[in-house]
Every structure is written in structure tokens, then in C-alpha cells.
Amino acid sequence: MALIxxxxxxxxxxxxxxxxxxxxxxxxxxxxxLSPVPLLGAVTPLGNYVVVVVIDGARPDIVEKAxxxxxxxxxxxxxxxxxxxxxxxxxxxxxxxxxGTGARPSVTGVTNNWLxxxxxxxxxxxxxxxxxxxxxxxxxxxxxxxxxxxNWISENKTIEGETLNMDRIIGEWAVTLIxxxxxxxxxxxxxxxxxxxxYGGAASDxxxxxxxEADEEIGRIIQAFNNSGILEETLFIVTSDHGFLDxxxxxxxxxxxxxxxxxxxxxxxxxLEVDGQILQDQIAATVSFFLGYRVPTGLTGGMLFDVFDVDxxxxxxxxxxxxxxxxxQSTWFAEQFDLKEKYENNISxxxxxxxxAQQVLSQGQYSEALSLxxxxxxxxxxxxxxxxxxxxxxxVSSRLQAVSLIYVITLVPSIVVIFxxxxxxxxxIFSASILCAIGYLLGFWxxxxxxxWYFSISLWASPEDFINRMILFVIAGLIAAGFTxxxxxxxxxxxxxxxxxxxxxxxxxxFLVVILNTIYISSHYVQWNYVLDWYFPxxxxxxxxxxxxxxxxxxxxxxxxxxxxxxVALATSKMISKLSKAGAISSxxxxxxxxx
Numbered sequence: 001m002a003l004i005x006x007x008x009x010x011x012x013x014x015x016x017x018x019x020x021x022x023x024x025x026x027x028x029x030x031x032x033x034l035s036p037v038p039l040l041g042a043v044t045p046l047g048n049y050v051v052v053v054v055i056d057g058a059r060p061d062i063v064e065k066a067x068x069x070x071x072x073x074x075x076x077x078x079x080x081x082x083x084x085x086x087x088x089x090x091x092x093x094x095x096x097x098x099x100g101t102g103a104r105p106s107v108t109g110v111t112n113n114w115l116x117x118x119x120x121x122x123x124x125x126x127x128x129x130x131x132x133x134x135x136x137x138x139x140x141x142x143x144x145x146x147x148x149x150x151n152w153i154s155e156n157k158t159i160e161g162e163t164l165n166m167d168r169i170i171g172e173w174a175v176t177l178i179x180x181x182x183x184x185x186x187x188x189x190x191x192x193x194x195x196x197x198x199y200g201g202a203a204s205d206x207x208x209x210x211x212x213e214a215d216e217e218i219g220r221i222i223q224a225f226n227n228s229g230i231l232e233e234t235l236f237i238v239t240s241d242h243g244f245l246d247x248x249x250x251x252x253x254x255x256x257x258x259x260x261x262x263x264x265x266x267x268x269x270x271x272l273e274v275d276g277q278i279l280q281d282q283i284a285a286t287v288s289f290f291l292g293y294r295v296p297t298g299l300t301g302g303m304l305f306d307v308f309d310v311d312x313x314x315x316x317x318x319x320x321x322x323x324x325x326x327x328x329q330s331t332w333f334a335e336q337f338d339l340k341e342k343y344e345n346n347i348s349x350x351x352x353x354x355x356x357a358q359q360v361l362s363q364g365q366y367s368e369a370l371s372l373x374x375x376x377x378x379x380x381x382x383x384x385x386x387x388x389x390x391x392x393x394x395x396v397s398s399r400l401q402a403v404s405l406i407y408v409i410t411l412v413p414s415i416v417v418i419f420x421x422x423x424x425x426x427x428x429i430f431s432a433s434i435l436c437a438i439g440y441l442l443g444f445w446x447x448x449x450x451x452x453w454y455f456s457i458s459l460w461a462s463p464e465d466f467i468n469r470m471i472l473f474v475i476a477g478l479i480a481a482g483f484t485x486x487x488x489x490x491x492x493x494x495x496x497x498x499x500x501x502x503x504x505x506x507x508x509x510x511f512l513v514v515i516l517n518t519i520y521i522s523s524h525y526v527q528w529n530y531v532l533d534w535y536f537p538x539x540x541x542x543x544x545x546x547x548x549x550x551x552x553x554x555x556x557x558x559x560x561x562x563x564x565x566x567x568v569a570l571a572t573s574k575m576i577s578k579l580s581k582a583g584a585i586s587s588x589x590x591x592x593x594x595x596x
Contacts, residue, residue, distance in 0.1 A: 486572020
């Protein structure tokens with residue numbers, strides 16, 4: 001049994017490291033870097049400049065509670081979005097990628113903050129599109145933007161810092177860049193995120209204060225545009241890359257970390273308050289729509305037509321462009337997944353529908369063309385989803401067969417071991433092992449939930465914090481398991497060779513826990529693979545991925561620290577024996593007194 005736990009130790013360690021590294025080094029092998037799709041008609045820009053201000057980690061409900069007169073000015077004179085949602089992982093760089101490309105992390109392949117792309121994100125983006133027109137782009141803020149889009153950024157002033165008061169420096173830089181009148185300016189203010197991590201989360205006064213100070217910098221930026229004479233030609237977008245938990249942290253699937261700030265004001269922008277759900281991948285295409293440029297070809301979202309007061313012709317031209325892009329994506333994914341022949345009829349029908357919509361547009365029937373293109377876009381998105389799910393389901397079926405085969409292979413030696421140890425493992429030992437396993441599970445999960453933990457990266461302050469917490473949970477479980485095993489020695493195990501039986505029952509109980517954890521790991525492997533694959537888990541499934549790493553790490557530490565349970569079990573049994581001999585505990589009821 002001890003040898004089995006040693007094997008579990010080695011396998012669990014290897015798999016947990018491979019799983020974590022697959023996230024750290026994640027690459028999307030199916031990134032649709034497709035050819036540009038030109039607009040089917042000339043459109044006049046709604047304005048000449050765009051500034052996107054990203055307040056890192058700003059949660060909109062805290063923004064509403066704070067004193068933010070400049071954000072309020074944008075809100076009152078433009079559109080405010082009550083239900084804007086980002087994606088998992090709700091981290092900074094994945095947010096930067098979605099804002100600039102219009103694509104979710106599962107498509108951009110940017111799923112963490114330490115992936116090095118050296119200025120080329122590898123997918124179409126709004127900075128690249130502005131560059132194509134020989135206009136300039138500029139960034140003031142974190143160097144992370146340069147790592148993703150540096151090849152297409154004309155001017156930049158960036159700084160990396162983990163102390164407060166960076167926003168003041170960045171705000172001054174932004175004012176300097178505005179003097180050059182870049183077509184697209186991105187300003188990244190990140191002191192709020194720093195305060196959230198360093199001072200206790202979104203519920204802290206420091207977090208709220210940094211949002212208010214970010215608002216002051218926004219005021220300086222607005223004034224700089226006014227001084228340059230281009231304020232009324234500029235679309236102001238104030239947003240955030242993700243939200244924040246009250247107690248600190250982000251990256252997971254929680255409501256508070258997915259809810260991000262989004263408001264905009266500019267020429268032709270309506271005064272609205274939008275309650276419907278808006279996604280982060282709709283920002284990039286909206287910038288294109290405002291400037292009259294083509295749309296990024298890797299986008300997974302759409303554009304915010306309804307916040308602009310524009311004619312049907314403009315909407316129809318852009319909607320057909322969206323439909324064409326989604327059609328190109330659907331055929332590309334079908335080819336990449338070797339499924340084009342299977343869905344040839346669907347693709348042909350969509351091509352015919354797209355041609356028809358283009359003809360209707362050319363005839364000046366803009367409302368009808370818009371309606372047709374909206375239907376085509378939806379159908380293309382459904383086909384993309386179907387193709388993705390078909391490939392994924394084939395891989396799930398293959399992994400299910402592999403797991404079934406592994407279970408069959410391991411079942412045979414398990415039966416052999418049970419047969420060999422049949423004289424040693426009687427019903428008493430087996431009962432004690434079950435109670436030992438129950439003791440471990442109670443100890444582990446009671447401490448786990450009492451600590452406020454669940455499966456989410458939002459709770460991981462650092463890898464060291466995760467390891468320390470895991471060791472704490474496992475030790476709590478092992479102590480409870482050992483105490484339970486020791487207690488059973490008096491009432492379940494007989495006196496003969498008791499120490500050996502206690503050790504055997506304890507090891508067998510821990511092995512039962514490993515089996516339960518492995519069943520969970522296997523179910524996740526079947527659905528998602530134990531390393532991150534092309535089909536990236538989103539939402540709660542992102543939490544399940546870390547649940548799988550968590551269970552692997554638990555098996556690892558349980559195996560290496562199993563001696564704790566044995567020591568506690570032996571000590572508990574010895575203590576009970578002493579108490580029993582002293583008369584404090586008796587397993588035999590006293591006989592009633594004899595009658596005279």
C-alpha cells in the first residue's frame with residue numbers, strides 16, 4: 001500500500017506540473033488570423049479620434065459609489081452599460097487582448113499575464129487597422145500593451161510598477177501624447193488594481209480612493225483634448241479589463257470579477273443607460289465602426305450599433321462585413337478540423353445567403369440587407385459553435401475510451417492485490433479504513449470551506465499561497481484521518497498485531513481518498529484533458545480546471561505526508577489503551593450486582 005502511495009506521489013506531481021505549465025505556456029493552435037474584409041461601400045467617420053482609458057480592475061458598482069465627476073460627465077453625456085462582462089480568465093492581459101482584437105481569450109490564446117509575444121499578438125486588431133490607414137496610435141501605461149500590440153503602436157510611454165501613484169505619471173504622459181493627436185490613444189491607469197491587491201480588495205478604502213484619483217487623470221485627459229481643439233471630434237471610452245472581489249483577487253468566474261466598467265461619450269453617441277449584457281469583445285469593432293474602418297477579422301463579438309445615432313446604410317454595410325467575417329471563420333475552422341465536407345451544405349447555403357444580402361445592399365434596400373446579414377451572422381456563429389463542439393466531442397469520446405481502458409488495466413492488479421491480502425484485510429480493517437477515509441474528507445473539506453476557499457484562481461494570491469493552503473488542508477485531513485483510525489483500534493480492530501493493522505487500515509483509508517480524487521480528475525480529463533487544449537474552458541469550467549489541479553496537488557501532498565496520519569493513529573490508539581487500562585474507558589459493560 002505504501003508503494004502505491006509512492007507511485008501516486010510521482011504521477012500526481014508530474015500531472016499537476018504539466019497542467020499548470022500548459023496554462024503558463026498556453027498557445028491557441030487554431031487562431032484565425034484571416035485576410036482583411038473590406039467594407040462594401042464608403043462610410044464617413046463619425047469622428048476623427050478615439051481614446052480608450054482602461055482603469056485596471058475597476059468594478060463599476062464601486063465606481064458608482066466613488067466621487068468621479070469626470071466619469072459621471074461621460075456617463076451623463078453618453079452611454080453607460082450596466083451589464084458589461086469580460087471573460088475567464090479574468091486577468092489583465094486576456095482583457096487587453098479582448099479589448100484590442102474583439103476576440104475572447106479562447107481565440108486570442110492570451111490566457112495569462114506572463115505570455116511573451118514580443119509585440120505581435122498574432123491576430124487582427126484595431127491598432128493594426130489604424131496603422132493600415134497611415135494614422136498613428138499611442139499608448140500610455142503598462143508595457144503589457146506593447147507586448148501584445150507593439151508592432152503597430154506609433155508612440156508609447158510605458159512603466160511597470162507595483163507601488164501607487166503610477167497613474168499620475170501615466171496621466172502626464174497621456175497629456176503629452178495628446179499634443180501629437182494620435183488617431184487612437186490608449187491610456188492604462190492601474191493604481192486601482194495595485195490597491196486592490198495590496199490593501200484588501202474592492203471593499204477597501206484605498207481601492208475606492210485610487211478609482212477617484214484615476215478619475216482625476218481622466219479629467220486632465222479631457223481637458224487636454226479640449227485644449228487641442230479636438231474634444232468634440234473624439235470618442236471617449238472608459239472601461240476596465242476585469243472586476244475585483246471584495247476581499248481581493250480576480251482571474252476566476254465570479255460575478256464581481258467578470259463585471260467590468262464600460263461607458264462612452266462622443267459624436268453621434270446617444271444618451272443611454274443599457275441594461276442588456278455587453279461583452280468585452282464588442283469594443284474593438286465599435287472603434288472600427290466609429291472611425292469608418294474595416295473590422296478585425298478574428299473577432300468573436302459584434303459592435304454596439306444601438307449606441308450611435310446613425311442611418312441604416314452604415315449599419316447594413318458593417319453588419320454584412322460582420323457576416324462575411326463570421327462566414328470566413330466558419331469555413332476556416334471547418335477546414336482546420338477536417339469537417340468541411342461534413343458541413344459542406346451548411347457552408348454553401350450561407351455563401352448563397354451572403355451573396356443575396358450583398359445584392360440587396362447594392363440595390364439600396366438597407367433595412368432588409370441589415371436584417372439578412374444579422375441572420376447570416378447568427379447562423380455562422382452557430383456553425384462555428386457546432387464545428388467546435390463536434391471536434392471536441394470526438395476528442396472526449398477518444399479520452400473516455402482511454403480512461404475506460406486504464407480502469408480495466410488497473411482493475412486486474414487491484415484484484416490480485418486484494419486476493420493476496422485477503423487474509424490481512426478482513427471486514428474489521430476494511431471498516432476502519434472507510435472510517436479513516438471519512439475522517440480525512442471531513443477534516444480536509446471542513447477546513448477548506450471554513451477558509452472561504454472554492455475552485456477559482458481569484459483566491460490564489462501566489463503559487464506559494466496555494467501550496468501553503470494546500471498543505472494546511474491536507475494536514476488537517478491527515479490528522480482527522482489518523483485520529484479516526486486510532487479511535488477504531490479499540491472498538492473495531494482486535495488486540496492481536498494491532499499496530500500493524502492500524503497502519504494498514506490508515507494506508508488503505510488514504511488510498512480510498514486517492515481513488516475518489518482520481519475519479520474527479522478522470523472525469524475532468526475526459527471532458528477537457530488534464531492539460532489545457534485548443535478547446536479552452538470558460539466560465540465555471542475554468543474553475544473546474546483548477547479543481548483538477550487542486551485534486552492532483554492534494555494526491556501529491558497526501559501521499560508525501562501520509563506518515564502524519566500513521567503517527568496520529570498510533571498515538572491515539574496508545575492513548576486510548578492507557579486510558580482504558582486506567583479504567584477511564586471500558587469496552588466491556590460491568591455485570592449487574594448479584595441478588596442476595
